[in-house]
Amino acid sequence: MKCHHCDNQSTVHLTQILNGQMHKMDLCEGCAQAKGVTNPENLSISNLMDKVELEVDSNAASMVCESCGTTHQEFKKGGRLGCEACYHVFRPVLDPLLDGMHAGTKHLGKVPAGSESRIQFEQSIHSLKKDLQDAVEKEDYEKAAELRDKLRDLENQTKATA
Amino acid sequence: MFHSILNKESGGKKQPKAIPVTLSTRIRLARNLRQFPFPGRAEVSQKRAVLSKCIDAMSGIKGLNNSISVEVDDLSELDRQILVEQHLISPELSQVEEGSGIVLTQDRACCIMINEEDHLRIQVLRPGLDFSSVWKHADELDSGIESAINYAYDGELGFLTACPTNLGTGMRASVMMHLPGLVMSKNMDKVINAVNQLGIAVRGLFGEGSDANGSIFQISNQQTLGESESAIIERLNSTLESLVKQENFAREKLLQDDRTRLIDKMSRAIGSLKTCHLIQSAEAMDLLSLVRLATDFGMMPEKFRGLADRMFIEVQPGHVQLSAGKAIDPSRRDELRAELLRNHFLRAPLLDLSSH
Numbered sequence: 001m002k003c004h005h006c007d008n009q010s011t012v013h014l015t016q017i018l019n020g021q022m023h024k025m026d027l028c029e030g031c032a033q034a035k036g037v038t039n040p041e042n043l044s045i046s047n048l049m050d051k052v053e054l055e056v057d058s059n060a061a062s063m064v065c066e067s068c069g070t071t072h073q074e075f076k077k078g079g080r081l082g083c084e085a086c087y088h089v090f091r092p093v094l095d096p097l098l099d100g101m102h103a104g105t106k107h108l109g110k111v112p113a114g115s116e117s118r119i120q121f122e123q124s125i126h127s128l129k130k131d132l133q134d135a136v137e138k139e140d141y142e143k144a145a146e147l148r149d150k151l152r153d154l155e156n157q158t159k160a161t162a
Numbered sequence: 163m164f165h166s167i168l169n170k171e172s173g174g175k176k177q178p179k180a181i182p183v184t185l186s187t188r189i190r191l192a193r194n195l196r197q198f199p200f201p202g203r204a205e206v207s208q209k210r211a212v213l214s215k216c217i218d219a220m221s222g223i224k225g226l227n228n229s230i231s232v233e234v235d236d237l238s239e240l241d242r243q244i245l246v247e248q249h250l251i252s253p254e255l256s257q258v259e260e261g262s263g264i265v266l267t268q269d270r271a272c273c274i275m276i277n278e279e280d281h282l283r284i285q286v287l288r289p290g291l292d293f294s295s296v297w298k299h300a301d302e303l304d305s306g307i308e309s310a311i312n313y314a315y316d317g318e319l320g321f322l323t324a325c326p327t328n329l330g331t332g333m334r335a336s337v338m339m340h341l342p343g344l345v346m347s348k349n350m351d352k353v354i355n356a357v358n359q360l361g362i363a364v365r366g367l368f369g370e371g372s373d374a375n376g377s378i379f380q381i382s383n384q385q386t387l388g389e390s391e392s393a394i395i396e397r398l399n400s401t402l403e404s405l406v407k408q409e410n411f412a413r414e415k416l417l418q419d420d421r422t423r424l425i426d427k428m429s430r431a432i433g434s435l436k437t438c439h440l441i442q443s444a445e446a447m448d449l450l451s452l453v454r455l456a457t458d459f460g461m462m463p464e465k466f467r468g469l470a471d472r473m474f475i476e477v478q479p480g481h482v483q484l485s486a487g488k489a490i491d492p493s494r495r496d497e498l499r500a501e502l503l504r505n506h507f508l509r510a511p512l513l514d515l516s517s518h
Contacts, residue, residue, distance in 0.1 A: 108390045
């Protein structure tokens with residue numbers, strides 16, 4: 001039987017029962033190790049880290065989050081990130097970790113509707129302001145007036161809902 | 163004021179009856195605010211800003227209008243210990259120096275930790291097994307708070323948390339289970355291994371590993387990303403169902419194969435609880451566990467199950483001191499603990515073996 005992930009002969013046969021349904025997966029030794037299924041008890045971050053390190057180039061060692069100062073070494077040692085920006089900075093070392101740690105790598109749960117729309121709103125105000133500044137600098141006053149009106153409408157909208 | 167909430171007997175009309183095997187259900191949601199470093203990386207001034215922002219956001223929420231908020235460093239050592247023993251806050255939060263807080267409802271069904279590992283840890287708990295109402299309650303609280311606060315959230319990774327193991331839903335769903343059958347039949351290690359393979363974690367609630375005091379374990383989801391909240395709960399639920407079956411099977415088997423020894427143990431437990439004059443909390447937990455087991459077998463009146471659950475908490479060191487009204491040294495605690503148990507089990511009947 002071939003491995004689910006590569007063409008090697010499978011030696012590890014994983015059976016999971018989810019919601020009463022049986023799911024089977026056949027893996028070769030290497031992929032099983034990489035997925036961390038051979039010993040679920042030891043599925044800890046630092047264990048996974050060691051594996052990941054082999055795959056990530058030496059740039060990882062010098063990674064540091066400019067926003068909060070967390071270094072790759074600190075993350076490796078403590079397993080904790082310092083701020084939301086860390087998730088962008090450490091993404092290359094994080095992605096393979098998440099793959100072994102969780103059921104998937106994409107969020108399928110609750111969406112915080114309020115936060116999302118407020119953040120989008122902030123971002124659109126920010127980009128309108130920037131466009132307005134550009135238009136003024138280029139002396140494109142027609143466009144500037146149009147952007148100014150849009151911005152005013154948006155800002156009035158927040159006052160109305162606030 | 164805070165003291166009075168902790169001291170209050172949990173109860174009231176709404177409290178569901180204690181059931182065999184499953185003691186309580188809990189859901190915890192980890193959330194962080196945008197634009198503030200996570201607590202582990204934050205200055206005290208930033209933690210204070212987060213604390214006041216969170217408390218402001220919670221002040222108008224329907225589910226929290228009967229709650230009290232307090233800063234951890236304003237609490238006495240004993241109050242913190244009580245909160246830990248009631249599983250309302252983590253031992254980690256009880257140790258923090260400055261800038262952390264707790265919002266606790268009067269009925270203790272909901273406790274929000276502020277500036278623990280994440281800015282917010284929203285917790286909802288309820289006796290028995292009831293994920294649907296606990297999730298609904300936690301979800302509502304979360305949405306209420308979120309209407310006033312911007313959460314750190316990423317479309318792909320979900321709710322951003324200090325530890326990547328909580329990423330995504332930020333949800334840890336758990337139940338406290340009483341598994342004396344699996345412990346006595348020495349099957350607990352096997353069960354822990356099997357359940358771990360399904361992405362479910364098992365840990366002793368008091369004490370460590372498979373030798374947990376009182377045979378009480380916490381079973382929870384390990385994975386938080388890549389599945390919806392309802393899928394996680396469903397998966398956990400199906401594991402729990404099979405755990406309950408395994409436990410009941412182990413109990414029946416013990417009663418069949420080793421009947422006299424098991425009855426001797428349960429019977430002596432009641433004797434010890436009625437007559438002890440010095441007892442440590444670990445021993446007390448194990449005796450109470452046997453009382454709960456005897457009740458599940460129908461050998462003790464139903465009310466002893468609820469009593470055992472209450473005593474599991476009240477025999478803890480902090481609670482013994484709370485009822486004494488002051489800090490006392492361990493040997494005196496053992497004496498007071500024994501007195502408490504003697505009083506409660508004074509009129510406990512002998513095992514009723516008529517149906518077995």
